[in-house]
Amino acid sequence: MTSTQPSINQALGKRGEDLATQFLESLGYAILDRNWRGSRCELDIVARDGLCLVFCEVKTRSSIHRGYPAEAVTERKLENIRNAALTWLATHRVRHSGMRVDVIGIVLSSSGDVEISHIKGAGQ
Numbered sequence: 001m002t003s004t005q006p007s008i009n010q011a012l013g014k015r016g017e018d019l020a021t022q023f024l025e026s027l028g029y030a031i032l033d034r035n036w037r038g039s040r041c042e043l044d045i046v047a048r049d050g051l052c053l054v055f056c057e058v059k060t061r062s063s064i065h066r067g068y069p070a071e072a073v074t075e076r077k078l079e080n081i082r083n084a085a086l087t088w089l090a091t092h093r094v095r096h097s098g099m100r101v102d103v104i105g106i107v108l109s110s111s112g113d114v115e116i117s118h119i120k121g122a123g124q
Helices: 008-026 075-091
Strands: 030-037 042-049 052-061 098-108 114-119
Touching (some): 008 042, 008 098, 030 075, 042 075, 052 075
Parallel strands (some): 052 098
Antiparallel strands (some): 030 042, 042 052
16 A cells, blocks of 8 residues: 555545535535644534534544444544634634534444434534
């Protein structure tokens, strides 16, 4: 494998983010940004739910052997996402009436089954 090829975990994460984007769009969310990187932070998905800005953390696993994906989002991670959201807002002039952090957990089994969980307002 060369350094330009994604690792298995990166490919799993990309697939999960694609599914999360489709899921949010099916709920009527408008996707504003994906995989945004600031100087020391990153956001998986930035979306709009009405006038509310939603900063989504996506966690994808191939099984629940080590727990559900959303369980990997700690309070420290949520704080990092909130800080990244403020950085994103400082560089994007987007009208909004509120903001929240959502966590989307995706389990992609080897049989092809997909399980999606959506936690709105995680850590609030």
